[in-house]
Amino acid sequence: MSLGASTPAARLKKPSWKDPRLLVGLLLVLASIASVAAVVGNADQTTEVYAARETLAVGQPVTGDAVVKVRVRLGDLEPTYFTAAQALPEHQVAVRMVGKGELVARSSLGRVDALDRKPAGLNIEDALPKEVVVGSRVDVWVSLPDAKNGYAEPQLLLPGAEVAALAPGSTALGATKATALHVLVSDAQMPKLLGALANKAKVAVVWNPAGGK
Structure with missing residues (x-):
């Protein structure tokens, strides 16, 4: 072979949608996106509930002015607390002391005759x-x-x-x-x-x- 001769460069073949490697790569990308979305979604699973604005003494009437709304992760404990999606029940008093910033549990409120x-x-x-x-x-x-x-x-x-x-x-x-x-x-x-x-x-x-x- 003479030094002046040249060999034609190999042309890259355009990938096809039928290429298994391309399909596997696409599936991996989609799985990664789904995993990230699941993690972000789980991290944001918080519930807005009521917490005591100041210490609630036993027998003290509990109205909307006595509480603040906070977002917390409760998981399976959510049914035991009052969520901000519903108003506090009327004519309720604290049947036990609720400290400042403490979440208001359903068991901590009741009617006066329950004291x-x-x-x-x-x-x-x-x-x-x-x-x-x-x-x-x-x-x-x-x-x-x-x-x-x-x-x-x-x-x-x-x-x-x-x-x-x-x-x-x-x-x-x-x-x-x-x-x-x-x-x-x-x-x-x-x-x-x-x-x-x-x-x-x-x-x-x-x-x-x-x-x-």
Whole structure:
């Protein structure tokens, strides 16, 4: 063969739709797109539900002003919460404390007659531990006056009572060293507490780290 001779370049064959390699590549692209779409779709499966705007105390009426709407992923738990797609039921109160930002579960609301505990006010003159906050548990002790112008031995009246509210109170002289404490009391316990308060009992509360147990 002479050096001046040249061999014609091989021409590329135009791919055909019947080419198996082209079909396999197309299927892989479509599968990849479907997988990405499924991942994005699953990531966006959130539900708009209600959360407490501020802490909801037991017995507090719960209306649209008391809640905010948030989007969360609930999955199978969705039926246990109120979704924003439906309005909150009317004439409902909190039957348990709902903390600020906590999702409003269906079990946390009910009618007033469903309450099995009611808040009772206590004026506490002694300083409270920092752990005593709304939602914490305390033991309420009472000491009844005796015949010697003193007080009888303290008795545990309300073990593990839930704190519903607390705020600066006032003493007889108008000072603000005392604390107005509201605890949740059952109907069965209420007569004993009211009787102790009516008899000028001295009341003390002790933080109960074990809660209601």
